Amino acid sequence: MSKRVVITGMGVVSPNGVGIPAFLEALQAGKSGVKFVPLYEELKFSCHVAGRPDFIWEELQGNYISDVTFYGLKGTNIGYGIRAALDAWRDAGLSTDNDEPLWHAGLVFGNSTADTEAMRNVITRVDNKEAKKLGSRVVEQTMNSGVSAYISGRLGLGNRIITNSSACATGSQAILMAYEYIKNGYATTMLTGSCEHVDTYVYGAFDSMRVLSRKFNNEPERASRPMSLTAGGFVPGSGAGAMVLEELETALARGATIYAEVLGGATNNGGQRQGGTMTAANPQGVIRCINDALTSSNIQADQIDLISGHLTATYADKAELNYWATALNRRGDDYPYVNSLKSMIGHCLSAAGSIESVAAVLQLKEQFIHPNINLEDIDPGITEIAGIEKIPVTTLKKDINIVAKANFGFGDVNACLLFSKYK
Amino acid sequence: MIMTRQDILEELKKVLAPYTNDKTLLEGVNEQTDLLKDLKINSANLVDIIIDAESKYNIEIDYDAAEKMTTVANCIDVIQERMAQ
Numbered sequence: 001m002s003k004r005v006v007i008t009g010m011g012v013v014s015p016n017g018v019g020i021p022a023f024l025e026a027l028q029a030g031k032s033g034v035k036f037v038p039l040y041e042e043l044k045f046s047c048h049v050a051g052r053p054d055f056i057w058e059e060l061q062g063n064y065i066s067d068v069t070f071y072g073l074k075g076t077n078i079g080y081g082i083r084a085a086l087d088a089w090r091d092a093g094l095s096t097d098n099d100e101p102l103w104h105a106g107l108v109f110g111n112s113t114a115d116t117e118a119m120r121n122v123i124t125r126v127d128n129k130e131a132k133k134l135g136s137r138v139v140e141q142t143m144n145s146g147v148s149a150y151i152s153g154r155l156g157l158g159n160r161i162i163t164n165s166s167a168c169a170t171g172s173q174a175i176l177m178a179y180e181y182i183k184n185g186y187a188t189t190m191l192t193g194s195c196e197h198v199d200t201y202v203y204g205a206f207d208s209m210r211v212l213s214r215k216f217n218n219e220p221e222r223a224s225r226p227m228s229l230t231a232g233g234f235v236p237g238s239g240a241g242a243m244v245l246e247e248l249e250t251a252l253a254r255g256a257t258i259y260a261e262v263l264g265g266a267t268n269n270g271g272q273r274q275g276g277t278m279t280a281a282n283p284q285g286v287i288r289c290i291n292d293a294l295t296s297s298n299i300q301a302d303q304i305d306l307i308s309g310h311l312t313a314t315y316a317d318k319a320e321l322n323y324w325a326t327a328l329n330r331r332g333d334d335y336p337y338v339n340s341l342k343s344m345i346g347h348c349l350s351a352a353g354s355i356e357s358v359a360a361v362l363q364l365k366e367q368f369i370h371p372n373i374n375l376e377d378i379d380p381g382i383t384e385i386a387g388i389e390k391i392p393v394t395t396l397k398k399d400i401n402i403v404a405k406a407n408f409g410f411g412d413v414n415a416c417l418l419f420s421k422y423k
Numbered sequence: 424m425i426m427t428r429q430d431i432l433e434e435l436k437k438v439l440a441p442y443t444n445d446k447t448l449l450e451g452v453n454e455q456t457d458l459l460k461d462l463k464i465n466s467a468n469l470v471d472i473i474i475d476a477e478s479k480y481n482i483e484i485d486y487d488a489a490e491k492m493t494t495v496a497n498c499i500d501v502i503q504e505r506m507a508q
């Protein structure tokens with residue numbers, strides 16, 4: 001007997017707001033979190049802007065982790081993940097002081113790579129024949145599962161603890177896996193989400209691929225422009241998003257506040273065939289993923305009110321709108337509303353799916369659609385697919401029941417989630 | 424300047440502080456204090472304490488000596504011995 005799964009807590013470290021209240025306010029105000037980074041200009045990158053959270057590192061000490069754990073913590077991605085995850089856990093009203101492992105509660109948390117800026121010190125030491133001086137704290141932060149190990153250890157989570165990684169689909173895939181565990185009865189509670197810190201070296205590698213925005217270096221807040229005629233690449237972003245998923249009966253029994261329900265979802269791969277490559281999606285894969293998500297959720301295409309797109313601000317935006325149109329068989333005025341959080345915060349890569357899912361759930365809970373900012377010059381090719389009024393540039397107060405959230409990542413990975421207002 | 428055992432103990436407390444969550448435990452540190460049992464230091468952090476002590480006293484502590492450093496008295500013995508070399 002499959003279980004219903006609801007969201008009972010959320011946390012976020014977003015370039016335009018740290019913590020749910022600040023993030024909600026930023027979404028409603030269409031606030032950008034993209035900033036000029038002088039170092040990137042100095043390093044002769046093409047893109048000089050990034051989505052960066054206003055994160056106060058010292059706030060982790062005591063409030064989130066012990067003094068000893070804090071001392072020696074260098075992984076920025078891990079810090080973001082711990083903060084978002086613990087905020088979500090507390091938001092759900094769950095205890096952070098557990099003497100016994102919580103055998104019913106697990107974690108699926110996504111991550112991409114260690115903080116290579118921090119790892120540079122490790123490399124320097126080893127090259128200087130000083131490996132002996134590295135100490136005990138490097139391995140736990142180098143391992144991709146470091147963030148999961150810190151979070152699960154802090155809370156005493158005793159069910160499945162998984163670290164997943166699938167490029168830009170990481171976050172939505174994590175939530176899907178956590179959902180499936182509860183749905184199938186393996187756990188009653190799953191903390192899930194993902195984190196990303198685009199440090200200088202990761203950023204430089206993307207810059208070299210010539211896929212980043214470079215024409216709005218002097219106007220950082222205008223640099224991330226999904227679906228715009230002047231979209232010229234994405235803006236890298238950093239942060240973390242997290243949510244507590246809970247089996248419905250368990251949540252009701254303890255009187256938890258329910259944000260929304262996870263109806264279902266799907267993840268697949270285009271196989272890097274039929275036009276799919278390492279970096280481009282096989283259209284058939286995307287369409288199949290969306291359809292599988294509908295089937296899994298037992299809903300019809302016409303029930304979707306809002307698409308929270310992947311929409312990074314590249315040539316792929318138009319293709320993506322077409323995939324949705326084909327999968328849902330909805331075009332023009334019949335198209336669902338569509339928005340891209342990346343217009344405000346850039347593309348948070350592994351954290352994109354989780355931060356954007358938090359945004360999708362907040363829109364359901366608060367009944368609004370956040371604006372697409374920087375869309376004063378919408379690409380006419382886009383409006384041939386979706387009616388212009390379906391791509392809002394101001395905040396809309398709307399009754400929305402179902403939101404589709406999708407992400408597509410390098411390696412031809414697709415993931416699609418369907419969230420619904422809890423009824 | 425010659426450091427007495429008491430001098431080393433006072434300095435050692437500063438080395439141990441970042442690895443001790445309950446700072447009040449540090450107030451009662453004496454030569455009999457066991458790093459793991461009394462200060463509740465994570466055993467993995469002994470490595471970090473040795474590295475910090477090496478840099479603080481400008482000494483080298485080899486694996487065999489490091490293994491002895493489980494109480495404050497053992498730590499002082501090793502540090503004194505290395506500083507004298």
